[in-house]
Amino acid sequence: MTTTKIRQKLPKEPQQGTHAMPGAQAMIVDLKRNSLDDGPGIRTLVFFKGCPLRCVWCHNPETKHAYPELAFDAKLCISCGDCVQACKPGAIDLDDPKRINRQTCTRCMECIDVCPSGALKRAGRLYTTDEVFAEIMKDEPFYRYSSGGVTFSGGEPTVYMHFLSELSARLKAAGVPAAIETCGLYNHGLFEKLLLPYLDMILFDIKFIDPFMHKKYTGSTNTVILRNFVKLQEKTDIPVIPRVPLIPGITTTEENLVSIANFLDRNGIKKVELLSYNPLWTEKSAGLGHELDYDRKKFMDKGEIVMIKQIFKDFDTGKF
Amino acid sequence: MKTGFEHDREGTRRPPILRQAQALNYILTNKKPLIRTNSMLAGTTTSRDVGVMIYPEGHGITLWPELKTIATRKIQPYDIDEHTRELLDKKVFPFWSDRNVREYARAANNSPRYQELDEKFVLYFMWKTVALSHTVPDFPRILKHGLLPVIEDAERRKNTVDDERQKTFYSATEIALRGILHYADHLREEALRLMAKAQKNGPAEHYKRFADMLERVPASGARTLYEAVQSLWILWIALHNESTNAGLSLGHLDLWLQPYFESDMQGLKTDREREDYVKQTIELIGNFFFKCQDHVPLVADIGNKLFGGSSSDQAITLGGVDKNGSSAVNDMTYIFLKVTEMLTIRDPNMNARYYPGINSDDYLRRLVEVNMVTSATPSIHNDKAMIQSLKSIQFKEEDARQWCATGCVEPTIPGKHFGHTNSMMFNMVAALEMSLNNGVHPLAEEQIGIKTGSIEEDAFPTFEDFFHAFERQLRFLAYQTIDCNNSFGFAHQVIRPTPTLSSMFEGPMEKAKDLTEGGAVYNTSGVACIGLTDIVDSLMTIKKLVYDEKKTDFKTLHKAVDNNFEDYIKLHTLIQNKVAKFGSDTPEVNRLAQRVVDTVFDIFYNRTNYRGGHYLVGFWSMSNHVAFGTLSGALPSGRLRYKPFTPGLTPENVKGVDLLSSIRTIAGLKPEKMPNNIAFNVKVAPDSRDTHEETVDQITAYAKSYFELGGMQMQFNIVTTETLKDAMENPDNYRNLLVRVSGYNAYFVELDKDLQLEIVNRQQMRV
Ligand code: SF4
Numbered sequence A: 001m002t003t004t005k006i007r008q009k010l011p012k013e014p015q016q017g018t019h020a021m022p023g024a025q026a027m028i029v030d031l032k033r034n035s036l037d038d039g040p041g042i043r044t045l046v047f048f049k050g051c052p053l054r055c056v057w058c059h060n061p062e063t064k065h066a067y068p069e070l071a072f073d074a075k076l077c078i079s080c081g082d083c084v085q086a087c088k089p090g091a092i093d094l095d096d097p098k099r100i101n102r103q104t105c106t107r108c109m110e111c112i113d114v115c116p117s118g119a120l121k122r123a124g125r126l127y128t129t130d131e132v133f134a135e136i137m138k139d140e141p142f143y144r145y146s147s148g149g150v151t152f153s154g155g156e157p158t159v160y161m162h163f164l165s166e167l168s169a170r171l172k173a174a175g176v177p178a179a180i181e182t183c184g185l186y187n188h189g190l191f192e193k194l195l196l197p198y199l200d201m202i203l204f205d206i207k208f209i210d211p212f213m214h215k216k217y218t219g220s221t222n223t224v225i226l227r228n229f230v231k232l233q234e235k236t237d238i239p240v241i242p243r244v245p246l247i248p249g250i251t252t253t254e255e256n257l258v259s260i261a262n263f264l265d266r267n268g269i270k271k272v273e274l275l276s277y278n279p280l281w282t283e284k285s286a287g288l289g290h291e292l293d294y295d296r297k298k299f300m301d302k303g304e305i306v307m308i309k310q311i312f313k314d315f316d317t318g319k320f
Numbered sequence B: 001m002k003t004g005f006e007h008d009r010e011g012t013r014r015p016p017i018l019r020q021a022q023a024l025n026y027i028l029t030n031k032k033p034l035i036r037t038n039s040m041l042a043g044t045t046t047s048r049d050v051g052v053m054i055y056p057e058g059h060g061i062t063l064w065p066e067l068k069t070i071a072t073r074k075i076q077p078y079d080i081d082e083h084t085r086e087l088l089d090k091k092v093f094p095f096w097s098d099r100n101v102r103e104y105a106r107a108a109n110n111s112p113r114y115q116e117l118d119e120k121f122v123l124y125f126m127w128k129t130v131a132l133s134h135t136v137p138d139f140p141r142i143l144k145h146g147l148l149p150v151i152e153d154a155e156r157r158k159n160t161v162d163d164e165r166q167k168t169f170y171s172a173t174e175i176a177l178r179g180i181l182h183y184a185d186h187l188r189e190e191a192l193r194l195m196a197k198a199q200k201n202g203p204a205e206h207y208k209r210f211a212d213m214l215e216r217v218p219a220s221g222a223r224t225l226y227e228a229v230q231s232l233w234i235l236w237i238a239l240h241n242e243s244t245n246a247g248l249s250l251g252h253l254d255l256w257l258q259p260y261f262e263s264d265m266q267g268l269k270t271d272r273e274r275e276d277y278v279k280q281t282i283e284l285i286g287n288f289f290f291k292c293q294d295h296v297p298l299v300a301d302i303g304n305k306l307f308g309g310s311s312s313d314q315a316i317t318l319g320g321v322d323k324n325g326s327s328a329v330n331d332m333t334y335i336f337l338k339v340t341e342m343l344t345i346r347d348p349n350m351n352a353r354y355y356p357g358i359n360s361d362d363y364l365r366r367l368v369e370v371n372m373v374t375s376a377t378p379s380i381h382n383d384k385a386m387i388q389s390l391k392s393i394q395f396k397e398e399d400a401r402q403w404c405a406t407g408c409v410e411p412t413i414p415g416k417h418f419g420h421t422n423s424m425m426f427n428m429v430a431a432l433e434m435s436l437n438n439g440v441h442p443l444a445e446e447q448i449g450i451k452t453g454s455i456e457e458d459a460f461p462t463f464e465d466f467f468h469a470f471e472r473q474l475r476f477l478a479y480q481t482i483d484c485n486n487s488f489g490f491a492h493q494v495i496r497p498t499p500t501l502s503s504m505f506e507g508p509m510e511k512a513k514d515l516t517e518g519g520a521v522y523n524t525s526g527v528a529c530i531g532l533t534d535i536v537d538s539l540m541t542i543k544k545l546v547y548d549e550k551k552t553d554f555k556t557l558h559k560a561v562d563n564n565f566e567d568y569i570k571l572h573t574l575i576q577n578k579v580a581k582f583g584s585d586t587p588e589v590n591r592l593a594q595r596v597v598d599t600v601f602d603i604f605y606n607r608t609n610y611r612g613g614h615y616l617v618g619f620w621s622m623s624n625h626v627a628f629g630t631l632s633g634a635l636p637s638g639r640l641r642y643k644p645f646t647p648g649l650t651p652e653n654v655k656g657v658d659l660l661s662s663i664r665t666i667a668g669l670k671p672e673k674m675p676n677n678i679a680f681n682v683k684v685a686p687d688s689r690d691t692h693e694e695t696v697d698q699i700t701a702y703a704k705s706y707f708e709l710g711g712m713q714m715q716f717n718i719v720t721t722e723t724l725k726d727a728m729e730n731p732d733n734y735r736n737l738l739v740r741v742s743g744y745n746a747y748f749v750e751l752d753k754d755l756q757l758e759i760v761n762r763q764q765m766r767v
């Protein structure tokens, strides 16, 4: 059985819309090109940094906080010690397995510049819409010829609602389809007004139906989330595809999956994406100095998969 | 066996072209006519079903020291009987030992330095020591009218000119072509003989068909597709008996054969008949493909390293546009593609032209699909970019539109353009190494280049100073190869004129001038420049770390390079991680790459070859990126000593270089500076969860985008790394596994180990 350690922490930042003025910038970790898994065709993924939830299994730990972080990848480090020299506050200790004392570190990022290996990296910087738009447009023919486009991911992209609105309006004008991956915790009014007109697809996370479970594992209840999901069904014709992250021992209990299936069924939904558990994220989390809340190291086994397939047998589950 | 024909009966020395014509006539007249029951085409290239062509006046002699081991060597062994071995050892090779291109040129120029450098193998490889035949003849004319009108034309011209030299040229044409007719006639007699022996209804019919066809072709014009292909095959045999089977190419065969296909079709009444006819045509073309493999190029052991697994590279071109600019894709295109898909063989080397906006999407998708099924072929070209490139260097538009791939990927205008498109493989990296070492090549350990300044003596205050030194070494080396190529070219005029090939071109007959003398309309020479990625990445390292950011000094970097980065791990890591690489589509790197391309283009273009034409550069490498790599030291790019360079102009498989950015980078280079074409390899590993249709769609999207962005050529290796690794361990299970090396196809399991590893490590994109 997996050992699961739970630590409760309420999200301190960011608040809805606070980072989102028209023409404002957004904190972005990375753009990933040539993605073939997050929506149709060839896509560029934009990873926004910052999220109102704190899922214990978070797969993209570098996107939790809306501020730049210092990431350390021990596998790349060649122990040259240059970073120690460069760090004025003395936050780096080569003998410490964690390497960085996060209490002392001021995130001045001086060490990144001297690090020859890329073991020390900056996670997140501010982008303007111009910059992101230009980056995305470099691959425009690929989207056009593969029916692909852009997928806003994160983190929670809606944290930057105004930024996204401006960016996706420009993309729409340029003929580039845009999809969003969302945890569902946003202000529906703003979403409908600022984003919905420019989107072509919504990939909507459904983690739990039981609000207490949701609160326990993500730090927030799901009342707003589920309500937003139902509202989208009424308000739009574009595909809204529910996605269920399969986290063994947490979301994959029979009780939870059956209630998700029933919820979708009640809303007349026949298609669901099931996201298989990937244990490789745990190293990433450690590299950011985040404490691990859940550390199952194995992929899912056959038995688990069979059980899940059975529960969703009446749904189109694509390539699961 | 050739004995020279140097003198006539009176003992007068024959002019070279006459000697060659007599020799060819003799060979073809005395050649054993072979017809197989199970083959749809009569005739064989050698006197056996499958044989190795030995051209003693070319590079045949390189086999001399290996005669004893040739049957047992690991890569591409040749069976040889004792009689042949004796004959070669005692008679043939001794006679030809100073009558070949290399030795003739050496003697004629008093052992020149450029030839000495050539023989170091480190700097360049000169194909003229082997062949001059990288071109495409005007087959449509001969197929349509036959050889008789050409012979008559030669006779008529001979009688109207006074000049002895001109008379000789026309006599030679006539003699050579009559040899072909003799051979065809002997095949016809053989068919009749076999017919008489065979049972009625069965094989007898088969042989009668040959006898009937050979009565007509290649002397006269073909009336049916079958006659056209048989005629083509005999011409092909003749050309390969005249000159080395290295890169001579077949041309735009779908376009050229379509009229025969259509006229055959018109005679058919029912759907059933038409369906059967299409099936027979597929079988006929399949037979032709197999026939093209009945001769193997002669490769000495060193050659297996240099040109690992290469066949004779008989390129066939499909699709694109015709000379009026309309789509040339037709029924025969799809028949050729079907055969390519069914056979998955390395030779003929299939090249498909795609003109965005004129050729259909379905056609491109079909090319990708065949490429996927065969895992490596055809290579796909952007017609628009190539035609623009050729136009920009003064090819007429109508001519440029007729371009055909030659050898690997290089363009030739059939029947007009004698462009020896692979005259040399040029190692640009050697020039870089010499600019780092004041003209000394670190592995050759001698002063080869000119003195351009020493890093240790602070000769390069700015990056521009260093670039200038590199440019001077590049020019120095290029001029050596040009001199060398020209001297071999002059040797060809004396040793190997080509009367048969000349008769199939526009120009020689009108000017009474052999192709080797510059008889063709276009007379360029083609160069393959090797190591662009390694050069750009190295220059970028120097610029960024030494000059812009001053993270190291030049002396330290130089020491690190000299020490193969041992004890310089930090610097090596820094280079790998903090210097933008070619293929990352970074503006500064792109500009530098274009600058290198422009520089090498100008150096070559501004020189004239021995036939009065320009030198045209291209960026592809056959397998020489591996061979030259194993002869080179470490580089500022971080590439370690002896490691292969990257193939063609394919970016290195490193951090920051993803498939889309490398596609954009390559597409951004200017085609007009790369007229001898490029080889851009993309290895794609399909996701097992995707359907065949989905994978084809995705790869088609890559190809289409690349071409829209202006890319010239791309070739996919569609196979997983796991498959390749498994093939290295269990070669017997993968005998037919085809891979694109750089511009040509090879069977993976026949490749040299270094080359196999290079392919396994190539950038892999998951689809
Ligand atoms: S500078 Fe980078 S490579 Fe060197 S010790 Fe620090 S983290 Fe490791």
Ligand code: SF4
Pocket: A070, A086, A087, A088, A089, A090, A091, A092, A100, A104, A105, A106, A107, A108, A109, A110, A111, A112
């Ligand atoms: S970010 Fe600044 S304070 Fe933090 S470890 Fe690096 S150099 Fe030290």
